[in-house]
Amino acid sequence: MKDFAALFNAVDQTTKTTVKVAALAEYFTTAAEDDRLWTVALFSGRRPKRAVTTTRLREWASEASGVPLWLFEDSYAIVGDLAETIALVLPPVDSDDTGTLTSWINALRELKDEDDATRKAFVLSAWQQLGGTERFLFNKLITGGFRIGISQKLMTRALSRATGKPEPEMAHRLMGNWQPDDVTWHSLIEAEDASADASRPYPFYLAYALEDGPEALGDPTDWRAEWKWDGIRGQLILRDGDYFVWSRGEELMTDRFPELARAADHMPPGTVLDGELLVWQPGAEFPSSFNALQSRIGRKTVPKKLLKEAPVILHAYDLLEWQGEDIRARPFAERRALLEQASADLPEDAPIRLSPQHQFSDWSTLADLRDTAREAQAEGLMLKRADSPYLSGRKKGDWWKWKLDPLTIDAVMIYAQSGSGRRANLFTDFTFAVWNGNDLVPFTKAYSGLTDAEFRSITAWVRKNTLQRFGPVRQVTPHHVFEIAFEGIQPSPRHKSGVALRFPRMLRWRKDKPLQEANTLDDLKEMLRIYG
Amino acid sequence: MTREPVLTFTENGIYCAAGDFYIDPWRPVDRALITHGHADHARDGMGRYLATHAALPVMRHRLGEITAEGIAYGEQRIIGGATVSFHPAGHVPGSAQIRVEVAGEVWVASGDYKVINDGMSEPFEPVKCHHFITESTFGLPVFRWAPQADVAADLNAWWAGCAAAGKTAFLGAYSLGKAQRLLSMLDPDVGPILTHTAVENTNAVLRRQGITLPDTTLVTPELAPKEHPGALVLAPPSALGSQWARRFGAQESAFASGWMALRGVRRRRAGDRGFVISDHADWPGLLWAIRETEAENIYVTHGYTDIFARYLNDQGWNAEVVPTQFDSDGGDSE
Numbered sequence: 001m002k003d004f005a006a007l008f009n010a011v012d013q014t015t016k017t018t019v020k021v022a023a024l025a026e027y028f029t030t031a032a033e034d035d036r037l038w039t040v041a042l043f044s045g046r047r048p049k050r051a052v053t054t055t056r057l058r059e060w061a062s063e064a065s066g067v068p069l070w071l072f073e074d075s076y077a078i079v080g081d082l083a084e085t086i087a088l089v090l091p092p093v094d095s096d097d098t099g100t101l102t103s104w105i106n107a108l109r110e111l112k113d114e115d116d117a118t119r120k121a122f123v124l125s126a127w128q129q130l131g132g133t134e135r136f137l138f139n140k141l142i143t144g145g146f147r148i149g150i151s152q153k154l155m156t157r158a159l160s161r162a163t164g165k166p167e168p169e170m171a172h173r174l175m176g177n178w179q180p181d182d183v184t185w186h187s188l189i190e191a192e193d194a195s196a197d198a199s200r201p202y203p204f205y206l207a208y209a210l211e212d213g214p215e216a217l218g219d220p221t222d223w224r225a226e227w228k229w230d231g232i233r234g235q236l237i238l239r240d241g242d243y244f245v246w247s248r249g250e251e252l253m254t255d256r257f258p259e260l261a262r263a264a265d266h267m268p269p270g271t272v273l274d275g276e277l278l279v280w281q282p283g284a285e286f287p288s289s290f291n292a293l294q295s296r297i298g299r300k301t302v303p304k305k306l307l308k309e310a311p312v313i314l315h316a317y318d319l320l321e322w323q324g325e326d327i328r329a330r331p332f333a334e335r336r337a338l339l340e341q342a343s344a345d346l347p348e349d350a351p352i353r354l355s356p357q358h359q360f361s362d363w364s365t366l367a368d369l370r371d372t373a374r375e376a377q378a379e380g381l382m383l384k385r386a387d388s389p390y391l392s393g394r395k396k397g398d399w400w401k402w403k404l405d406p407l408t409i410d411a412v413m414i415y416a417q418s419g420s421g422r423r424a425n426l427f428t429d430f431t432f433a434v435w436n437g438n439d440l441v442p443f444t445k446a447y448s449g450l451t452d453a454e455f456r457s458i459t460a461w462v463r464k465n466t467l468q469r470f471g472p473v474r475q476v477t478p479h480h481v482f483e484i485a486f487e488g489i490q491p492s493p494r495h496k497s498g499v500a501l502r503f504p505r506m507l508r509w510r511k512d513k514p515l516q517e518a519n520t521l522d523d524l525k526e527m528l529r530i531y532g
Numbered sequence: 533m534t535r536e537p538v539l540t541f542t543e544n545g546i547y548c549a550a551g552d553f554y555i556d557p558w559r560p561v562d563r564a565l566i567t568h569g570h571a572d573h574a575r576d577g578m579g580r581y582l583a584t585h586a587a588l589p590v591m592r593h594r595l596g597e598i599t600a601e602g603i604a605y606g607e608q609r610i611i612g613g614a615t616v617s618f619h620p621a622g623h624v625p626g627s628a629q630i631r632v633e634v635a636g637e638v639w640v641a642s643g644d645y646k647v648i649n650d651g652m653s654e655p656f657e658p659v660k661c662h663h664f665i666t667e668s669t670f671g672l673p674v675f676r677w678a679p680q681a682d683v684a685a686d687l688n689a690w691w692a693g694c695a696a697a698g699k700t701a702f703l704g705a706y707s708l709g710k711a712q713r714l715l716s717m718l719d720p721d722v723g724p725i726l727t728h729t730a731v732e733n734t735n736a737v738l739r740r741q742g743i744t745l746p747d748t749t750l751v752t753p754e755l756a757p758k759e760h761p762g763a764l765v766l767a768p769p770s771a772l773g774s775q776w777a778r779r780f781g782a783q784e785s786a787f788a789s790g791w792m793a794l795r796g797v798r799r800r801r802a803g804d805r806g807f808v809i810s811d812h813a814d815w816p817g818l819l820w821a822i823r824e825t826e827a828e829n830i831y832v833t834h835g836y837t838d839i840f841a842r843y844l845n846d847q848g849w850n851a852e853v854v855p856t857q858f859d860s861d862g863g864d865s866e
Contacts, residue, residue, distance in 0.1 A: 012795070012799075013804060013805055014784075014804050014805075015803060015804055016804070065673065067673045068843075068846065070842075071672075071673060071839065071842075071843055072673075074672070074839045075672045075673055075674050075839075078672060078674075078836075079674055079794055079796070080796055081795065081796065084794075084795055085674060088673075088674035088675075088676070088793065089673045089674055092676065092678070149799070420796070421794075421796035423796070423797075423800070424791075424794050424796055424797055425791055425797060452800065452801075460859065463857075463859075464857055466855075469838075
């Protein structure tokens with residue numbers, strides 16, 4: 001595993017993407033093919049079947065290090081990564097590792113059929129044999145989750161450099177359902193005829209946010225506009241009489257949306273649609289709020305009642321494959337025309353609908369329209385250049401999301417909790433309250449939005465202004481006012497305040513604002529009435 | 533009749549009633565005994581200061597005109613009903629643990645400390661006592677420092693790598709203590725060492741009191757980076773990636789701190805590289821120091837106080853957490 005550890009260190013020790021890509025490309029050229037394949041698999045979130053439970057790992061690490069289990073758990077909460085915590089609490093050793101990445105993975109997989117005692121002996125001996133990064137990586141092979149700042153983008157770039165094949169092709173090859181056991185380096189990366197399985201999706205094209213107005217985009221007639229729907233981005237694949245639904249995060253969600261099976265009745269095989277999954281009640285003018293969709297997201301199987309209460313449709317806005325042909329290189333206007341043609345005869349109750357385009361001839365008409373997005377349960381507008389191909393990944397230029405400004409409220413910080421992992425030594429998780437008479441009523445938590453310098457400064461303040469401790473949570477003197485931004489507001493009987501916010505974050509630290517001038521619970525209820 | 537404790541924890545700081553003085557107070561008081569010159573321990577506005585001879589120059593540099601007296605390590609001094617003496621804490625040059633004895637009962641306030649010899653600070657000496665006041669900045673079993681020579685080898689290899697690639701090596705560290713310790717670890721054969729004003733000012737103070745440091749060149753507005761190929765720039769962390777740093781062109785940055793032991797913090801703070809170098813005791817160091825004091829009563833002041841005190845209690849000590857205003861944030865001081 002030495003070479004893999006060297007690669008990991010090279011990538012982990014730099015913030016420069018050029019250096020990361022060079023290190024990866026080198027590895028994809030020189031390492032053994034099975035190690036390369038596993039590296040691609042691990043860095044894209046795949047891992048060998050878990051041979052040991054994390055509960056056992058914790059117990060054994062506690063025993064082997066002499067650190068009581070409670071102390072191990074407290075340390076884990078601060079470090080934020082189990083594999084790292086284990087690697088750090090065990091006594092240091094000089095690595096004596098002769099195995100390869102693949103041989104370690106195979107050894108772990110053979111443990112699956114062994115009894116607990118054998119597993120334990122194997123893991124303990126591995127811990128004694130492996131030091132430093134190698135011990136950490138061994139643990140990662142069991143726990144999974146190689147988050148090391150290698151995006152899909154960087155990996156495809158490195159693979160492209162190592163193989164000489166174009167990046168978009170690499171991105172497409174890595175998509176979908178493959179597992180390292182079912183493919184080889186050759187079949188996945190190199191083979192000329194990438195005879196993909198029917199479920200393989202195309203890489204999603206992602207838009208950048210339009211920070212200023214659209215005027216800089218030039219002639220409005222070059223552009224098409226649609227609502228930016230507040231649902232889940234999804235790709236619907238109809239091939240060989242089967243259907244597959246993929247999320248943007250490359251998760252296969254087919255089983256969660258059985259109503260989309262009927263799509264095959266309305267569209268021919270060899271069709272791939274890009275669109276938004278939305279809950280839409282029969283006959284309703286607009287989709288239901290994201291809240292309704294949430295009841296569907298977490299469930300792997302869907303009871304009949306829920307199917308009825310929260311029926312999901314795909315609002316299609318792009319056509320990527322038509323009659324078995326990949327048409328992503330064609331201009332958007334042409335793909336859209338085909339999509340409209342294909343959707344022309346869709347009946348009212350079909351699980352696919354065409355996402356309408358807005359007519360506009362100047363930007364100010366569009367700006368007025370955007371202001372009404374909330375009424376349509378939309379987050380704003382999507383702007384797409386009429387002649388744009390369907391690219392892969394987040395690319396600037398042809399697609400823009402022009403979102404509504406978030407809702408905001410000024411709130412008082414009343415509790416603070418320290419973060420973990422990257423934020424192990426900072427207070428970063430805060431609870432905020434609004435006034436209700438002379439009382440402060442907590443209504444949301446927020447974790448993000450401040451700079452590192454601001455987090456350090458608030459951390460120093462929290463240490464000196466703690467009123468009470470409840471385990472890891474500190475109640476602090478009500479003093480600081482923050483402007484909280486959020487995307488939506490919903491009634492919530494579970495919360496004391498009666499509301500729940502969507503995507504709350506700290507927009508600004510209002511050092512200029514006295515405590516008494518924070519917003520009130522009535523303000524929040526008024527927002528619920530208008531936007532809820 | 534129960535006796536007054538020798539030291540109590542008040543809103544002004546650690547107080548000795550028998551001698552009517554404070555140790556590292558955070559509000560202005562008449563008489564302050566200071567463990568070391570870092571800002572959270574040596575504050576402005578005290579009537580009189582008492583610190584080791586080696587700690588005073590930095591305090592004067594930082595605090596300006598103060599009424600202060602120096603004391604040698606191990607020298608006993610009677611203050612009111614208390615006998616006090618200062619003993620090396622190994623944290624930074626001049627840092628001390630303060631021993632206070634009243635009627636045969638001995639307390640030690642250790643300030644900040646580390647137990648390994650860094651080759652520059654007076655090495656930590658355990659002091660036998662009944663009551664020991666300890667920090668716990670790195671009071672978790674995940675913190676364990678590698679030998680200084682190993683880290684120095686990594687540091688110099690990184691610098692040499694930067695130099696070979698035609699890049700300037702930027703090393704961020706706190707100006708007092710950590711920066712000079714790093715200087716003593718650097719191999720001047722690799723290339724020239726350039727310093728930020730904040731670092732160089734402290735260098736000058738320490739050189740004047742006889743501490744040997746390698747040659748350094750102050751970065752002035754006139755300095756031409758091109759004339760210093762293969763240089764390492766030592767600067768406060770805030771200077772990393774700043775406008776000030778940009779003039780050096782192609783560069784790699786690194787940060788030296790005990791927090792760099794955690795990958796998450798390393799990735800947040802370090803720029804390109806993080807070196808695990810701390811002037812605080814690691815987990816084995818804290819436990820060793822506490823055992824060596826033979827104290828039964830332990831007061832944990834700053835850091836992972838709750839967790840560390842619970843562990844000590846599990847292991848048979850009487851340990852409690854006492855609130856203080858000493859910093860153990862992940863800030864520049866560590």
